Amino acid sequence: MTENTDSYEQNRTKFIQNALIDGKKQNIYIDESGIIRSVGTDIGKEFRSEAECIIDASGMVAIPGLVNTHTHAAMSLLRGYADDMHLQEWLSEKIWPLEAHLTGEDVYWGTKLASLEMIRSGTTSFNDMYFFMKDAARAVDESGIRATFCHGFIDFDSPEKRENEIAATKDLVSHIKSLQNPRLKAAVGPHAPYTVSREGLEWCAEFSETEDIMLHIHLSETEGEVEGCIEKHGMRPAAFLDSCGCLSEHTLAAHCCWLDDDECRLLGSRNVSVSHNPSSNMKLAVKRALPYQALKDAGVNITLGTDGCSSNNNLDMFEEMKFAALLQKFFWNSDTLLPADEAFSMATSNGAKALGVSTGTIQEGLPADIVLIDTATPSMVPMHNCVSNIVYSCSGGAVDTVICDGRILMSDKTIPGEAEILGKAQEIASQLVERANNPQ
Ligand SMILES: C[C@H]1O[C@@H](n2cnc3c(O)ncnc32)[C@H](O)[C@@H]1O
Numbered sequence: 030m031t032e033n034t035d036s037y038e039q040n041r042t043k044f045i046q047n048a049l050i051d052g053k054k055q056n057i058y059i060d061e062s063g064i065i066r067s068v069g070t071d072i073g074k075e076f077r078s079e080a081e082c083i084i085d086a087s088g089m090v091a092i093p094g095l096v097n098t099h100t101h102a103a104m105s106l107l108r109g110y111a112d113d114m115h116l117q118e119w120l121s122e123k124i125w126p127l128e129a130h131l132t133g134e135d136v137y138w139g140t141k142l143a144s145l146e147m148i149r150s151g152t153t154s155f156n157d158m159y160f161f162m163k164d165a166a167r168a169v170d171e172s173g174i175r176a177t178f179c180h181g182f183i184d185f186d187s188p189e190k191r192e193n194e195i196a197a198t199k200d201l202v203s204h205i206k207s208l209q210n211p212r213l214k215a216a217v218g219p220h221a222p223y224t225v226s227r228e229g230l231e232w233c234a235e236f237s238e239t240e241d242i243m244l245h246i247h248l249s250e251t252e253g254e255v256e257g258c259i260e261k262h263g264m265r266p267a268a269f270l271d272s273c274g275c276l277s278e279h280t281l282a283a284h285c286c287w288l289d290d291d292e293c294r295l296l297g298s299r300n301v302s303v304s305h306n307p308s309s310n311m312k313l314a315v316k317r318a319l320p321y322q323a324l325k326d327a328g329v330n331i332t333l334g335t336d337g338c339s340s341n342n343n344l345d346m347f348e349e350m351k352f353a354a355l356l357q358k359f360f361w362n363s364d365t366l367l368p369a370d371e372a373f374s375m376a377t378s379n380g381a382k383a384l385g386v387s388t389g390t391i392q393e394g395l396p397a398d399i400v401l402i403d404t405a406t407p408s409m410v411p412m413h414n415c416v417s418n419i420v421y422s423c424s425g426g427a428v429d430t431v432i433c434d435g436r437i438l439m440s441d442k443t444i445p446g447e448a449e450i451l452g453k454a455q456e457i458a459s460q461l462v463e464r465a466n467n468p469q
């Protein structure tokens with residue numbers, strides 16, 4: 030329950046009282062610039078009387094905002110458009126032909142819808158690869174959450190396409206940097222080793238280095254990709270990317286299902302972060318799960334992502350934590366692999382580290398990205414183990430309040446403007462499919 034009707038405004042000091050953190054009732058004070066100034070069991074009267082907004086979190090668990098490290102947000106418009114297909118056919122026969130008709134307005138509303146869904150389910154940061162990304166950034170700016178944007182760079186070995194992709198990437202990066210909004214970051218996004226030429230990958234690696242930005246790429250999602258890379262380049266995909274300079278501490282590699290042990294060690298030695306996308310991998314039947322133990326042994330920072338809504342089909346990171354823990358146990362036949370606390374770290378602190386954002390924990394001096402989960406819901410009762418309930422039993426529907434950068438984005442499960450976004454996204458998605466089916 031939030032006292033103060035203007036609580037959605039930023040720049041108001043906030044006092045969250047009686048939130049359960051690490052099993053203890055604690056209070057959190059957030060200053061006017063959205064920073065956690067104090068957190069603990071004994072911070073009290075002085076901060077409470079100073080605060081312009083009191084949030085009573087009695088009966089709620091406070092966790093850091095969740096971090097989704099691999100998605101294509103505007104693909105929310107393609108939810109349910111092409112299901113139950115093989116990955117390469119799904120992409121080349123259904124998704125790419127539809128995406129050829131996308132407009133900036135589609136991406137704007139698709140990203141508004143995705144941001145809404147992420148806020149509802151407790152995500153406050155995401156890593157996005159798609160097209161018309163200036164429009165995506167406008168949508169995210171309005172929604173109040175954090176994101177890193179890259180243009181999906183695909184040149185298919187064509188020098189002309191490569192020049193266009195370089196221009197689109199440079200344009201996006203300079204645009205995002207010019208906004209000087211700490212919630213919005215730019216990245217470079219070579220789509221995958223099978224869609225980008227050696228020259229394109231080398232350019233992306235150098236650009237990421239000189240601009241000091243993340244390099245976001247799909248890697249070894251399918252066995253066919255690995256075979257194709259060996260045939261074309263005489264190397265497995267990770268070695269090929271390394272030869273192009275694409276593996277560094279800037280790199281976030283999504284999927285990584287078909288890495289062998291040497292590749293896991295290579296990623297570890299280059300300080301690459303990996304995004305595990307269990308729902309998408311199961312739905313697209315990629316036939317192998319992330320080699321979690323080998324990556325962990327190699328010291329790789331392992332994070333969690335939903336992938337796009339066309340291969341998931343939602344953006345609920347609670348579901349993703351559970352699927353990650355279950356898929357690892359099932360595929361690698363190990364009941365102790367990927368325990369709940371590791372799934373939780375993947376979705377919070379590991380994700381924040383990969384995206385270079387100073388969130389992911391509730392700690393003094395850090396930006397206030399905080400999610401309150403209602404414990405008065407059947408899937409949170411009893412609470413023998415809070416992290417177990419968060420990972421294995423509850424879902425995004427239990428989220429009551431979301432704060433990002435000190436600003437309340439959802440309170441009492443209410444997000445201002447939600448109905449308009451739902452209506453407009455439905456309309457825009459129908460028009461997109463109509464245009465694709467009846468090209469002029
Ligand atoms: C940015 C492009 O990436 C496409 N995409 C979405 N999901 C996947 C996936 O699982 N593997 C490869 N490529 C994917 C998206 O449709 C855009 O074309």
Ligand SMILES: [Zn+2]
Nearest residue numbers: 247283336337
């Ligand atoms: Zn993807």
